[in-house]
Amino acid sequence: MIPDSTPSPSARRPLGARLGPVRSRAGLTAAGAALLLLVGSANGVLLAWQSSVQHRITHTLTVDRTLMQVLADLLDSETGQRGYLLTGDPAFLVPYTAGQARIAAELPVLDAELRASPTQEARLRALRPAIDRKFAELDRTLALDRAGDRDGALALVRAGEGKAEMDGIRRIIESMRAQEDDLLVGYQRHAHRIEALVGIGSVVSVGIMALLAVLALRETARGGRPCRASCRRSWRPSSSAADWSGAAACGSASGATRPSPSWTCADPPRSPSGPIPRRWPSW
Incomplete structure (x- = not known):
């Protein structure tokens, strides 16, 4: 009689022992998928935070650029006034009037951008009357010249009233720019940290996906055995x-x-x- 070499049911491995590796692989796959989801969610939060920081950086640069433009326009107006007083050429009044018009448009921009900062808003309230006084001084000298009193206009310039007003404007603008520069440095530091964390999260995500792919390939290879x-x-x-x-x-x-x-x-x-x-x- 030919002996049957087929193993009997009692000789086979218990069901729990046979399901153990399956459960282990399924647990690893589920843990990897959960970890991948967690890392992806963290990266999403970091990217949203990075977008917010980039918006703040853009806002700070806009304020700083506008402050520099206000100061440049004031200098253009002062240069045009003095050139006209020295030469009497009306062409020198073009930068004066153009600078005055640009400043009138730039101050509302600063007002809208600095509403969230009480300190900067207070400085802006001090800057407005200082600019008004400076233009009042320029207008007085031009009015004296138009009235035929050029010597009186030049004497008013030499008195230093306009210089004192200009120095006060420079101090206010420089203090405002200094605060914006400090904010910019802090925002850029945060942006670099976020970029580093996003990079680490991306590397971890790639590693998890590679691990899941290896597990899937191994499972496929074992399927036919x-x-x-x-x-x-x-x-x-x-x-x-x-x-x-x-x-x-x-x-x-x-x-x-x-x-x-x-x-x-x-x-x-x-x-x-x-x-x-x-x-x-x-x-």
Whole structure:
């Protein structure tokens, strides 16, 4: 009688032992997916924070640029006034009137940008009357010249009233710019930190995705092994179709054909030189 080499159900591994690796791999996959989701959410929060910081940097640069433009326009107006007083050429009044018009448009911009800063808003309230006094001084000198009193206009310039007003305006603008520069340095430091954290999060995300891909490939590679092993255990080459039923399912999937040998794997025929080696189907 040919002994059956198929392992009995009692010899097989317990169900819990066989499901252990499956549960372990499923747990690793779930943990990796959860970690990937967590890192992605953190990166999203960091990117939103970075957008907010970039908006603040843009705001600070806008305020600083507008303050510099106000000071430049004041200098243009003062240069045009003095050129006109010295030469009497009306062409020198072009930068004077242009600077005055630009400052009238720039002060509302500063007012809108600095509403969130009480300190800067207080400085802006002090800057407005200082600019008004400076233009009043320029207008007085021009009015004296138009009235024919050029010497009186030049004497008013030499008195230093306009210079004192200009120095006060410079101090206010420089203090406002200094605060904006301090804010800009802090915002840029935050932006660099956020960029570093986003980079680290991206590297971690790529690593997690690579790990999940490796686990998926390993799982795919292991998927066909149990079926092939089951076919080999249950195959009994013979002329009977019933002996081939154990491997039919796997053989049809792997492209194997029904073998032709008429002996069984458990009791192969013998030859004068010894037993004929077993031959397993290759799939």
